[in-house]
Amino acid sequence: MSVTVDGTERLMRIGEVARGAGVSVRAVRYYEQQGLLTADRSPSGQRLYRQDAIARVRFFQQMYAAGLTSRRITELLPCWDAGxxxxxxxxxxxxxxxxxxxxxxxxxxxxxxxxQVIALTDTHP
Amino acid sequence: MSVTVDGTERLMRIGEVARGAGVSVRAVRYYEQQGLLTADRSPSGQRLYRQDAIARVRFFQQMYAAGLTSRRITELLPCWDAGxxxxxxxxxxxxxxxxxxxxxxxxxxxxxxxxQVIALTDTHP
DNA sequence: CTTGCCCCTGACGCCGACGTCAGGTGTGAG
DNA sequence: CTCACACCTGACGTCGGCGTCAGGGGCAAG
Incomplete structure (x- = not known):
């Protein structure tokens, strides 16, 4: 597993999460704003994410693509998180x-x- | 066919088209504004549609549902219309x-x- | 120290398919 | 004629998932 010698998980900053999931940094901040994703903060205020954040973001993208709204996803997250x-x-x-x-x-x-249209326009150019 | 004795086609006003296609009157006007649908006008300025207008509107709805924009549909209409x-x-x-x-x-x-989630939450309530 | 890159918080902009309101005209039944 | 309802033309509002700009702080390398 991705755990360092002292037992703490390796944390990522927002840019790494965004690149890993193929979305923009802005999008990741937006997900937090919508209550979909929480992050720890470094002493200087930077967001720190655990490894599973990338998978979560990918999941959000998939649900968005399926036409769910942020609100709907937040309502269904307990099913996913707590089981x-x-x-x-x-x-x-x-x-x-x-x-x-x-x-x-x-x-x-x-x-x-x-x-149908394609077939028509191909046979009847 | 739906043709009157004098050989002219029976025309519909906008409300009938909208109800027939299951959309709002506003939507039908919008399609005209986008260049998707043309209508004759009565002497008093009311739009008059031929019978095939309903099928056209249904087609637009189908394309919209598939994610095409009005612009895209206008670009592809010649394929459909002229063949x-x-x-x-x-x-x-x-x-x-x-x-x-x-x-x-x-x-x-x-x-x-x-x-998957549904299966999980069903077996593991 | 500076340079360059990443990060932060607002906050406004955008797009597309309509909804909706305002104010006025047409039309058919009784 | 009147009444109710359908229709007309603007024109502004909406919603969601971001993009983007403004203005300002970290942080490692050289």
Missing amino acids: HTDADQRAMLRAERERIQARIDDLVAARDRLD | HTDADQRAMLRAERERIQARIDDLVAARDRLD
Whole structure:
């Protein structure tokens, strides 16, 4: 594991997290502002992140790409972090899953529609 | 077909188009503003649409849902309308298709990720 | 010491597809 | 004619995930 000899985990500054996750520094600060990501602070006030921060940021990106808002992600983070859920949270998880599935269906239909046009314009130039 | 005895097509006003396509009146006006949809005008200035307007609006909705912008749709409309394309347009069609496919892949990954969480929270409540 | 790079906190800007409000006109039923 | 409802043209508001600029502090190398 990435742990130093004295047992403390190796910490990263914000730039390393951003590069590691392929996002901007601004984005990482924004996630903190939205309550998605917490960071320790160095004596001089710089943010210090643990190794799992990169994976978390990647996860946020994935959820954003799926159309979830920051608020929705914060509401669902307990499921992910603590592994425990109440009935409301389980319902929200399922609801989001259904939304994503619906969007997939829409996209597939749109793709097929474009494919029709492409086929037409190829055979009929 | 929906043609009156004198051979003229039955025309709709904007509200009927909007209801038929499941969008707002404002949205239909917006599409015209973006150059996506044209309408005849009654002597008093009201927009009059042909029957195929509803299908066009549904098509726009589908493309919007797929992440295309109004500009992109206007650029691709000639393919759809005239059925002819130059090389640039064919390239654009394919590029959009690839983008949609990439978004589908992202969404499928996000869905699977959520499914993992759901499975966890179900077996481990 | 200086240079260069990274970091900090505000705070305004942006984009796109509309929502919405204001103030006025058209239209069909009774 | 009146009433209710649909329609018209501006034009400003919204929302979310950042980009970007302003102004100022760390921190290691040379």
